[in-house]
């Protein structure tokens with residue numbers, strides 16, 4: 001199996017509010033996007049396409065390793081992944097889609113996703129259980145119901161796909177559609193999505209505290225095997 005990866009790095013990071021694209025924000029001196037690319041290569045991916053904000057393409061090219069393809073992203077994550085998909089070379093039979101915003105993802109998670117694809121799964125995502133009590137609230141903030149949490153899962157990346165299934169699902173998707181992840185894109189096309197164990201270290205950097213936690217994890221020597 002030849003696996004390519006798309007790194008979605010074209011977001012602005014408005015909730016982080018760092019004043020530069022989130023994927024360029026440094027963690028221990030290295031941009032988040034570089035951590036994400038390294039994890040994918042360490043986990044067994046052979047080819048990486050990084051999707052970046054068009055206006056900052058030069059800044060990304062300056063920090064990314066040679067051999068990594070760089071393409072301009074779109075206004076939504078879905079549009080950015082679509083652009084990345086179009087830039088993957090002909091050899092790839094499987095595609096992983098990963099957030100640049102998950103810098104400390106262990107290579108073992110990448111390997112679990114690749115192993116599921118190797119075993120013939122058309123689509124696979126890493127997930128974790130929900131650990132908090134989960135409720136529904138109305139427009140006034142009043143709790144209307146508690147949601148049984150046993151079947152709930154938090155969805156992480158990298159998400160893995162049989163290339164033909166992912167390409168067909170994106171081709172069938174409305175050009176303006178904006179779904180929260182790629183598993184939703186293939187499910188809409190009728191592709192079953194399997195799960196493997198995620199990892200707390202795959203946590204997404206969304207707000208400033210997440211960056212603090214990631215830096216702290218490195219300081220105390222948490223590795224990412």
Ligand SMILES: Nc1ccn([C@@H]2O[C@H](COP(=O)(O)OP(=O)(O)OP(=O)(O)O)[C@@H](O)[C@H]2O)c(=O)n1
Nearest residue numbers: 008009010011012013014015075076080100101
């Ligand atoms: N138009 C977009 C929007 C998001 N992403 C990427 O999708 C991943 C997950 O998105 P999120 O964490 O929501 O990033 P942002 O959209 O940058 O964050 P915010 O919503 O706070 O602006 C990120 O790696 C981000 O760079 C992308 O490639 N293209």
Ligand SMILES: C[C@](O)(CO)[C@H](O)COP(=O)(O)O
Nearest residue numbers: 077099155156157180181204
């Ligand atoms: C793709 C993702 O990281 C899976 O959890 C997530 O859906 C991205 O969501 P966001 O709304 O772009 O933060």
